Amino acid sequence: MEIIKDVKAMKAYVKAIKTKGETICLVPTMGYLHEGHLDLMRMGRPLADHLIISIFVNPTQFGAGEDLDKYPRDLPRDTRLAESVGVDCIFNPEAADMYPQGYATYVNVEGITEGLCGASRPGHFRGVTTVVAKLFNIIEPDISVFGEKDYQQLAVIRRMVEDLDMNVKILAHGTVREEDGLAMSSRNKYLNPEERKNALVLNRSLKFAQDRVQSGERNAAAIKSEVEKMISSTPGCTIDYVEIVDPDLLHPLDTLETRAVMALAVRVGKTRLIDNITLTA
Numbered sequence: 001m002e003i004i005k006d007v008k009a010m011k012a013y014v015k016a017i018k019t020k021g022e023t024i025c026l027v028p029t030m031g032y033l034h035e036g037h038l039d040l041m042r043m044g045r046p047l048a049d050h051l052i053i054s055i056f057v058n059p060t061q062f063g064a065g066e067d068l069d070k071y072p073r074d075l076p077r078d079t080r081l082a083e084s085v086g087v088d089c090i091f092n093p094e095a096a097d098m099y100p101q102g103y104a105t106y107v108n109v110e111g112i113t114e115g116l117c118g119a120s121r122p123g124h125f126r127g128v129t130t131v132v133a134k135l136f137n138i139i140e141p142d143i144s145v146f147g148e149k150d151y152q153q154l155a156v157i158r159r160m161v162e163d164l165d166m167n168v169k170i171l172a173h174g175t176v177r178e179e180d181g182l183a184m185s186s187r188n189k190y191l192n193p194e195e196r197k198n199a200l201v202l203n204r205s206l207k208f209a210q211d212r213v214q215s216g217e218r219n220a221a222a223i224k225s226e227v228e229k230m231i232s233s234t235p236g237c238t239i240d241y242v243e244i245v246d247p248d249l250l251h252p253l254d255t256l257e258t259r260a261v262m263a264l265a266v267r268v269g270k271t272r273l274i275d276n277i278t279l280t281a
């Protein structure tokens with residue numbers, strides 16, 4: 001397995017693949033890999049001749065006061081894990097190579113970036129779409145796989161790819177959970193044992209919402225209010241948002257008709273966690 005740290009070298013590696021007419025699947029990550037990431041890689045492995053992952057803690061998607069500096073990093077561990085699922089190459093650039101002096105170009109998707117995480121993390125999706133567009137330009141993947149845990153991110157990337165006529169097929173992988181239901185995330189590492197236990201309220205409240213829909217509740221405000229009560233009565237948990245939205249356009253819904261997504265962001269102690277569920281009426 002190759003580890004490439006330089007944009008020029010990455011482009012040369014890609015050029016050699018493309019010259020042979022072979023295909024690439026890219027799994028973009030910020031590293032500190034967990035089973036959720038590895039499942040994206042396992043999904044991508046048989047779909048292309050070459051499986052490339054990127055490991056890059058992208059500074060442009062972190063706001064002031066967020067966890068850019070303390071975001072967990074462990075390249076030797078990530079390298080072993082990536083190798084174990086058949087990754088051919090890790091692209092691990094430096095921020096100064098991705099955003100050199102004088103860098104001035106950003107990709108901004110409008111509309112669906114404004115609510116949910118976009119409202120509480122201004123500029124976040126502009127950073128995500130910019131780096132993903134750059135990765136797509138450097139690596140020229142035929143396929144790229146993203147996790148559904150970051151539901152809004154997936155929708156925003158699909159929008160960008162369609163709007164900018166990018167030649168890449170976006171595939172989604174369902175949220176991977178720990179045995180007790182907590183959605184896997186590199187940020188789970190920040191939780192102390194007490195917070196780890198309290199964080200289970202995210203998945204519990206999403207399942208509760210699905211049960212309410214299955215027993216006939218169609219009023220989004222009623223479901224939201226019950227979920228908000230569950231979360232705010234859990235020690236150490238502060239709600240950032242609880243929303244029920246259209247699965248494609250992500251605008252808030254008053255009434256559930258066929259399909260909706262309940263998405264939530266909750267601070268457990270100082271750690272901000274997100275999760276979501278598709279609600280089927």
Ligand code: PAF
Pocket residue numbers: 028029030056058061128131132150153
């Ligand atoms: O989901 C992530 O880990 C990041 O937002 C991504 C897509 C790798 C872009 O930095």
